[in-house]
Amino acid sequence: MIATLLLVHLPAVLAVASHPSTVDVSVFAVASAIVLAGGVGVVVARNPVHAALMLVMTLFGVAVLFVLQRDDFLAAVQVIVYAGAIVVLFLFVIMFLGVDKEENLRVEPLRGQRPVAVALGLLALVGTLVLGSVSHWTTGAHAVSGPADAPGGNVALLGRSVFTTYLFPFEVTAALLVIAVVGAVVLARRPPATRPEGSPGAAAMPVPGSGEGGAEDADEGAPADAEAHPGTGAGEPDGTGEPDTAEKAPAAAGAAGATGQAAPDVTDAAQAAEGVAR
Amino acid sequence: MNPAALVPAVPATDPLYAHGVGLAVLLIVLIKVVVVFGALMVAVMLMIWFERKVISDMQSRIGPNRAGPFGIMQTLADGIKLFFKEDLIPERSDRFVFKLAPYLTIIPAFLAFAIVPIGGEVTVAGHTFELQLADPPMGILFLLAMSSIAVYGIMLAGWSSGSKYPLLGSVRASAQMISYEAALGLTVVTVVLVTGSLSTRSIVDAQALHFWQWNAIRLGVIPFLIFFAAVVAETNRPPFDLVEAESELVGGFHTEYSSIRFALFFLAEFMNTITMSAITVTLFFGGPDGPVPHIPHLYWLWPILWFLGKTIVFLFVFVWLRAALPRMRYDQLMDLGWKRLIPLSLGWMLIVAGFLVDGWWGVAMAAATVVGGVLIARAFSVGAAREEDRAILPPVGVRVWRRPGDPASAGPEGGDGR
Numbered sequence: 295m296i297a298t299l300l301l302v303h304l305p306a307v308l309a310v311a312s313h314p315s316t317v318d319v320s321v322f323a324v325a326s327a328i329v330l331a332g333g334v335g336v337v338v339a340r341n342p343v344h345a346a347l348m349l350v351m352t353l354f355g356v357a358v359l360f361v362l363q364r365d366d367f368l369a370a371v372q373v374i375v376y377a378g379a380i381v382v383l384f385l386f387v388i389m390f391l392g393v394d395k396e397e398n399l400r401v402e403p404l405r406g407q408r409p410v411a412v413a414l415g416l417l418a419l420v421g422t423l424v425l426g427s428v429s430h431w432t433t434g435a436h437a438v439s440g441p442a443d444a445p446g447g448n449v450a451l452l453g454r455s456v457f458t459t460y461l462f463p464f465e466v467t468a469a470l471l472v473i474a475v476v477g478a479v480v481l482a483r484r485p486p487a488t489r490p491e492g493s494p495g496a497a498a499m500p501v502p503g504s505g506e507g508g509a510e511d512a513d514e515g516a517p518a519d520a521e522a523h524p525g526t527g528a529g530e531p532d533g534t535g536e537p538d539t540a541e542k543a544p545a546a547a548g549a550a551g552a553t554g555q556a557a558p559d560v561t562d563a564a565q566a567a568e569g570v571a572r
Numbered sequence: 573m574n575p576a577a578l579v580p581a582v583p584a585t586d587p588l589y590a591h592g593v594g595l596a597v598l599l600i601v602l603i604k605v606v607v608v609f610g611a612l613m614v615a616v617m618l619m620i621w622f623e624r625k626v627i628s629d630m631q632s633r634i635g636p637n638r639a640g641p642f643g644i645m646q647t648l649a650d651g652i653k654l655f656f657k658e659d660l661i662p663e664r665s666d667r668f669v670f671k672l673a674p675y676l677t678i679i680p681a682f683l684a685f686a687i688v689p690i691g692g693e694v695t696v697a698g699h700t701f702e703l704q705l706a707d708p709p710m711g712i713l714f715l716l717a718m719s720s721i722a723v724y725g726i727m728l729a730g731w732s733s734g735s736k737y738p739l740l741g742s743v744r745a746s747a748q749m750i751s752y753e754a755a756l757g758l759t760v761v762t763v764v765l766v767t768g769s770l771s772t773r774s775i776v777d778a779q780a781l782h783f784w785q786w787n788a789i790r791l792g793v794i795p796f797l798i799f800f801a802a803v804v805a806e807t808n809r810p811p812f813d814l815v816e817a818e819s820e821l822v823g824g825f826h827t828e829y830s831s832i833r834f835a836l837f838f839l840a841e842f843m844n845t846i847t848m849s850a851i852t853v854t855l856f857f858g859g860p861d862g863p864v865p866h867i868p869h870l871y872w873l874w875p876i877l878w879f880l881g882k883t884i885v886f887l888f889v890f891v892w893l894r895a896a897l898p899r900m901r902y903d904q905l906m907d908l909g910w911k912r913l914i915p916l917s918l919g920w921m922l923i924v925a926g927f928l929v930d931g932w933w934g935v936a937m938a939a940a941t942v943v944g945g946v947l948i949a950r951a952f953s954v955g956a957a958r959e960e961d962r963a964i965l966p967p968v969g970v971r972v973w974r975r976p977g978d979p980a981s982a983g984p985e986g987g988d989g990r
Contacts, residue, residue, distance in 0.1 A: 343669070343731060350724070367770075370713035378720020378753075382727065382746055389731055389743060449709070449770060 321362050329355035341395070342388045346381055353377045367449045600701055608705050612685060616842045617647045623842075623891045630895040651835060659831040664734030673732060674829070674836035677725025680718040681843035687714050687772045688850045689859050691876040702773060703860075703876065711770035712760055715851055716753070719806055723749045725840070726808075726815065730825035741824030744902065745808060745815040751909040752805035752812075758917035759799040762924045763787050763855050776859035788856035791924060796856045798917045800889075803852060805909065807844045809890055811897035812905060849886035850879075857882050915948050 332352030339345040353376045360369035402408065426432045456464050621636065621644050628635030636643030661670060691703030708714060723746050730742020764770055766787065767778045779785050788796040805812040816824030826837045853859055859882075860875030900908070919941035926937030 341666070343666070343728075347669070347728075366708060366710045367713070370710040370717050373717040374713065374720050378717065378723065379750065382720075382723055382750060385727060385731075386743070386746060389739065 318362060321358065325355045325358035325362065327355075328352070328358070340398075343385065346384050346388065349384070350377050350381050353381070365448055367452060596699060600696070600699060604701075604705055608685065609682070612682065612843060612846070615846050616839055617651075618644070619842050619846055619887060620647045620650075620838075622887065623894070626888065626891045627895050630892075654835040655832055657831040659833065660828070662734055662828050665828065666732040666734065669728050669732035670828075671833070673725050673729035674833045674840075675725075676728065677722060678836050678840040678843065680722040680725075681840040681847060684715050684718040685843075685847045685850065687711060688847070688854055689773055689776045690879055691860050691872060694872045703872070704773060707771055707773045709771060711772050712764065712775065712855070713770055716757055716760065719749070719756070720753060722840075722844070725837075726825050729829070729837070733825075733828035735828055737821045737823070738825050738827045741815050741817075741821045741827070744821075745825060748808070748812065748815065748905060748909075749806055751906060752802040752913070755798055755909060755913040755917045756802040756806060758914065758921050759795040759802065760855065762791055762795045762917075762921050765921070765924055765928060766791060772854055772859075776854060776861065779858040780861045783858070783861075786856060786858045786861075791856075792920070794916065794920050795924075796852075798913050798920075799856065800852060800886075801908075801913060803848045804890070804893060805905070807841065807848055807890075809841075809845060810894040811900050813899060814902055814905060817899060845887065845890050846883070849883045849890065852886050853879065853882040911948075911952055915945065919945060 329352050332348045332350075332355060335348030336345045336352065339348055353372060357369040357372040357377075360366070360372060624646070625635045625642070627633075636646035639645035639649045661667060686705040687708065689702065689704040689707075693700055693702055695701075726745040726749075727742045730738040730740075730745070733739070763775060767775045769775065769778075775787075779787055779790075784790070808815045814820075816826065818824075821827070826834055829837060860879040862874065862878035864871060864874040922937045922941055923934060927934030
């Protein structure tokens with residue numbers, strides 16, 4: 295533990311202590327080894343959870359590489375967003391769907407994909423090396439918008455570029471993410487259950503404007519719900535029901551949406567979503 | 573996990589490294605690390621004792637009173653006992669991950685404390701340095717990164733146990749921690765906005781000298797309250813301790829753990845409590861800021877005492893919450909997080925940002941927040957009205973679901989002949 299705390303300081307000490315290039319090279323070598331080991335591990339690991347953990351290792355290696363480029367803001371964001379949110383959601387889905395079982399790696403779903411993957415990887419490597427040495431794609435500059443250790447640091451630089459030069463791409467990305475979230479919620483939350491014989495408003499989507507109508511439909515379907523659900527509800531040890539499902543909807547959205555479309559009865563879809571969330 | 577991932581390549585504000593690195597500097601860093609480590613361990617020991625004592629006082633009990641004066645060595649005795657317990661690993665567990673998980677919990681808990689400013693500047697043998705383990709330029713983001721890593725420990729502990737209740741506990745834990753991290757981050761953003769820097773040292777310096785400069789007061793009390801609620805949820809402390817709800821989940825994610833691995837989880841939990849109290853003090857209560865009496869050679873002591881005093885207040889609040897409040901239900905927890913804390917913190921962040929630009933922008937943002945809040949409240953009430961009719965579990969005591977005031981569905985079979 296002390297060693298871990300010491301590690302916080304070690305590169306900073308080394309960076310000033312000795313010749314920068316040696317430190318740069320050694321940190322780069324170690325970080326690259328971590329990245330590569332993690333990357334290979336993702337492919338080779340038989341258990342999906344282990345693969346996800348290997349992915350986290352890769353992301354940490356990339357964060358170290360960012361620090362090496364003096365971009366510690368990006369390093370922190372890398373850890374917060376990718377390791378802290380995205381892979382956690384991966385794990386979430388893996389655990390919910392119960393696919394955390396060992397797989398036989400000898401079975402190839404697509405025939406010949408491995409040789410093709412190796413060939414493409416080699417091609418990309420050779421291409422990068424050739425372009426890096428021949429063309430002007432690599433400049434060797436650490437920063438393009440100013441020195442990284444200017445006052446305010448690269449946080450200020452990054453903020454300025456994102457909110458001035460690259461404002462439009464930034465906002466478009468934000469809109470894209472919002473659309474994805476809304477789409478996931480719409481897909482995951484099917485309209486309220488109705489009687490099989492069907493009332494006219496049965497297919498009404500839960501849009502904000504149709505609040506009263508949707509509530510009315512739900513009223514009609516309430517007895518069916520009450521009958522359908524105790525079985526599932528009683529089997530659920532933590533006693534958390536629909537709100538639980540609703541909150542996790544973004545995580546399980548894809549799976550729930552797919553199941554919901556396949557199922558003819560809406561109640562089944564709700565149960566499926568619940569099963570996913572469990 | 574590699575802690576070196578979050579190391580600044582160039583120490584920005586700590587003047588320690590500016591003179592180059594000699595033996596003395598290395599020694600200072602080494603001493604800082606060892607002292608922080610030791611102090612944290614002792615603090616955890618005392619914190620467990622403190623919690624047990626305060627809780628027993630509030631419940632009219634005596635609490636630990638055998639080991640040492642006032643039972644203060646009780647934690648040490650428990651620790652020694654746990655070391656010698658049998659270390660069980662369930663047969664259906666994932667052995668590697670099962671062993672890894674406690675360390676993934678405790679390392680972030682330790683590391684997050686590194687950015688807390690404990691005191692002012694101290695000069696020893698010609699070297700001036702800050703009483704703070706590290707002051708990276710990414711500053712407070714380091715805390716967020718560590719708290720997002722802490723999810724893994726609990727999540728993997730539950731999963732790798734290969735058992736039902738731990739899995740449920742860990743699923744709850746990760747959903748809860750991710751949800752409250754959003755509110756946590758948004759309130760931290762208000763502090764960063766008003767400071768203009770991410771570094772914890774700058775955050776503390778910006779609040780110095782007057783208590784009305786403290787962020788808790790300067791930002792309005794709301795961000796502090798949201799932050800503290802989110803912190804309690806993030807540390808899985810009562811009333812948000814659904815992760816280890818004994819009455820529902822046996823012990824939650826650590827059900828299958830025994831011996832020292834079990835102790836590590838508790839060490840991490842109390843370490844997190846201490847770290848989060850310290851961070852709350854740093855962000856909202858000026859950290860080591862406070863009046864310093866003019867006593868020669870002891871000028872460095874007062875900031876430390878102020879820092880400790882404020883931190884202990886929040887430690888007490890943590891314990892107090894545990895004694896006073898019942899555990900929330902899971903849907904209440906999620907409602908509070910997503911429907912109240914996150915919109916509120918988002919709106920407050922907009923208002924703070926607006927006032928930083930211009931007074932009129934601030935007023936406009938406040939108006940926009942109010943309008944948005946009304947819209948969201950309306951949407952929630954519509955959604956809640958719909959949810960009521962889709963309740964999965966029938967209300968207790970009523971065998972057949974019946975709509976109030978509807979004779980048609982009042983029959984014993986639900987009224988629709990199915």
